[in-house]
Amino acid sequence: MSLLLVLGVSHLTSALYAPGSRIREKIESKKITSQVKEKLPEKYGPYYFDQPIDHFSLNTSTFKHRYWANTDHYKQGGPVILYNAGETPADDRSFYVINSTMAELAKRLDGIIIVMEHRFYGTSMPAPDFSAKSLVTLNTKQALEDIASFIKDLKLPNLDIELPPAPETKYIVYGGSYSGNLAAWMRLKYPHLVFAAVPSSAPVHMSYDFYQYFEPIRKYGPKHCIKAIHSVILFVDHILFSPLEGPKIRLKERFGAQDLKHDDDFAELLSYPLGLWQAMTPASNPFVEEFCSVFEGLSSVHDYVEAYGNYTKSIIKKACDKEENVNECMDTHDPRGKMYTDVTNENRAWLWQVCTEYAYWQTGAPLWKSTIVSRKLNTAWFQRQCPLTFGEHEVPRRPIWRKINREYEGWYVSLDRVFWIDGEYDPWREDSIQSESAPDRSDWEEDAKYVVLPKSVHHWDFFVSETVSESIKNTQEQVYTSIRKWIDEADQPSATFAMKYQSPN
Structure with missing residues (x-):
């Protein structure tokens, strides 16, 4: 039975891409698999x-x-x-x-x-x-x-x-x-x-602004962990939504992302660990074991930010090549980036499906709700990547998600x-x-x-x-x-x- 359990983890993490999937793809691409799979x-x-x-x-x-x-x-x-x-x-x-x-x-x-x-x-x-x-x-x-x-x-x-x-x-x-x-x-x-x-x-049921994706995590995640995440995101957004650039640079530096130019790309980086929730199985809980554990024994916002920042630094190290800075690795605004120009990248298939039909954009919650994701991660961040990837005249201005709901x-x-x-x-x-x-x-x-x-x-x-x-x-x-x-x-x-x-x- 252990074989299915291993396969099941792969099945769950790949299905309907979780938050931070772009970063996760970078990490997975660098792994060297020595395990011989059963034939x-x-x-x-x-x-x-x-x-x-x-x-x-x-x-x-x-x-x-x-x-x-x-x-x-x-x-x-x-x-x-x-x-x-x-x-x-x-x-x-x-x-x-x-x-x-x-x-x-x-x-x-x-x-x-x-x-x-x-x-x-x-x-x-x-x-x-x-x-x-x-x-x-x-x-x-x-x-x-x-x-x-x-x-x-x-x-x-x-x-x-x-x-x-x-x-x-x-x-x-x-x-x-x-x-x-x-x-x-x-x-x-x-x-x-x-x-x-x-x-x-x-x-x-298709959604365009799918902030509700994070609601089960916020409601059912370990209370101390969710409190820590919420505190960090409030702290982060207070700075990201201010007009002052100096505090933003210093903030990103605490997360190892001082070279990351755009605030929404930084917000996506912070969403990465929340994707671990979807990867949970009956036998393993990477959300708690890999991420929530960093907040154990901490109680102040300063300490929460420090712990979240150290975790993010480790993710950057896994995802990015040594010779590239964080902006080169994680920028989504440059139309010359490899993520937009490499037509052999198999991840473009699902991106095409959500860009043309389904949407499912996993965003920060509206102002009237508590959020564990930066509100800088909005529908515009996702939507902008569609014409950059496929061409402005090759995809609809927005996915036809309402039509899909009517049709099905x-x-x-x-x-x-x-x-x-x-x-x-x-x-x-x-x-x-x-x-x-x-x-x-x-x-x-x-x-x-x-x-x-x-x-x-x-x-x-x-x-x-x-x-x-x-x-x-x-x-x-x-x-x-x-x-x-x-x-x-x-x-x-x-x-x-x-x-x-x-x-x-």
């Missing part, structure tokens, strides 16, 4: 599917769409558990076909488990780079049609018999985080192909045979349908399930090990019993006839 047996893949580059044009060109499949436990009539890996290369997640809640679900249902890579991640590349010209086919509609096309035309090379088409074969789309959105949206838009869905920690119904989506799972402490919960701001569903007439996992963060239900809580184990069992019930009900003769002739429109 997935070849019989599970990877396999490749000829996927249309553009589903909505007359061009018939295709690309090699990568996937993995485990058919070991398949019996005639069993379902397919289909997981799209979302906004990260699927290599590590390929192990989900043998060691995951989804693999266990497929085994118990006599089914198949498939892990499918998302277009423009890993080796599933419809184009040679990540320029705006190449990324024009990276959007929600294309991604969903990828899954639909895969379901309609799938022929598994490691299965001796031909798999009956949907809806005769029941496809259950599983997903966590952004891929959880895809799971829900597949059930919404392709009910004739997708029998059921399990979206976990799925922020299906956001908080108001009503679906049957969907099992929604969220973590009580998940920073993405505010954009999920189980947000405290979302409409109450207690009287909605739909055959759906809703679970909020107590004291859990970002799709913790994916973990299968002795470290998970009883509530997670119970939820995993509920997912099985619910899907088993839905399958049994659908297999009744009258229901089978209705499903067979269900209209795709």
